Amino acid sequence: MKKLITGFVFLSLALACPATIFAQSSSTFDYEENTDEDDFENDDVSRTYVDEDGVTHFRSAEQIQEEEFSRDTREEDARRRAESEARLENWTAPVTFGVRASIGLNWLAGGDADTWGWETGFEFSAGGIMSINLxxxxxxxxxxxxxxxxxxxxxxxxxxxxxxxxxxxxxxxPLLVRVDLPEGTEILEDMFIEAGPQLSLNLSSSDSYEFGNYEGEDIITPATLEAGIAIGVGYALSREMAVDLRFYRAFTDFAKKTKIFNNKRSYSTMQINAGFSYMF
Structure with a gap:
């Protein structure tokens, strides 16, 4: 009986040991498989891409690298375009163009002007203007x-x-230097002063006279070119529009030839005009 019991115990132990070993081996295998799965999942997480809207996209490392390279290329192109536009703006911004029109009075002054009895006349002008902002x-x-x-x-x-x-x-x-008055009061901050030389090229002229019972024309031949200086003050109505009051005094004689008053022609032009300018 003892032998039977002893044999049964040994048989039970023999059967129990392989099951334990098998269970341990199976547990180890499951752990290794889980470890591999974790590594795979971690590997997938490391290969994700989050867009600007916060949406997560699964990408391969090669895809992410290509997208980053493409983004860097676009950013570099945008930076170069911005630099090019900035250089162009820096070149063109200081130069603006516009138009100016004026109307005013003019008279002739000088040693022979009183002999002729010159009276106040009128004048008007219209043309283009350029501002080079230093x-x-x-x-x-x-x-x-x-x-x-x-x-x-x-x-x-x-x-x-x-x-x-x-x-x-x-x-x-005219070639003027314009200075904007420094900001101090609401009135002065929009005002400016200007001064510079001016050349006047005569294109054509006509004249007539009456002397007693005599009439005639073409007794005065104006000089081809006058040279003088212009000074003025103005007010900027806005960034584009301005008004100004300008005075001009020629330093050269208005006429180079006359046929009466013993060829008296020593007189020069003086003008005062009000102008309006608009910059594009």
């Missing part, structure tokens, strides 16, 4: 304008009256 306060402002002027004279001597008039078309070319 700084926020300093500007170079060249202009080219077509101008028309008309003057008349009247002189009485020994009860004989001599009268006449002259009209002329010219090209005026």
């Amino acid at each position: 700084s926020s306060m300093l500007h170079i402002v060249p202009e080219v304008a077509i101008a028309y002027r008309m003057n008349s004279y009247e002189y009485t001597s020994e009860n004989i009256t001599t009268s006449g008039d002259i009209s002329a078309w010219e090209i005026d070319v």
Whole structure:
């Protein structure tokens, strides 16, 4: 009986040991498989891409690298375009173009002007204007304008009256330096002063006169070119529009030849005009 019991115990132990070993081996295998699965999942997580909207996309490492390269390329192209546009803006921003029109009075002054009895005439002009902005306060402002002027004279001597008039078309070319007044008050911050040389090229002229019972024309031949200086003050109505009041004084004689008053021609032009300018 003892032998039977002892044999049964040994048989039970023999059967129990392989099952335990098998269970341990199976547990180890499951662990290794789970480990591989975890590694696979971790590997997938490391290969994700989150877009700008926060949506997660699964991508391979090669796809992510290609997308990053493409994004870097687009950003580099955008940066280069921005730099190119900035260089273009830096070149063109200081230069603006516009138009200016003016109307005013003119008269002739000088040693022989009183002899002729020159009276105040009128003038108007219209043309283009360019502003070269050296700084926020300093500007170079060249202009080219077509101008028309008309003057008349009247002189009485020994009860004989001599009268006449002259009209002329010219090209005026002032080259002004404009300075914006510093900000201090609401009025001054929109005002500016300007000054510079001006050339006037005579295109054509005509004149007529009456002397007693005599009449005639073409007794005055204006000089081909006048040179002088212009000074003015203005007010900016807005960034594009401005008004100004300008004074011009020529340093050269208006006429180079006359046929009366013993060829007296030592007189020069003076003008004062009000202008309106619009910058595009």
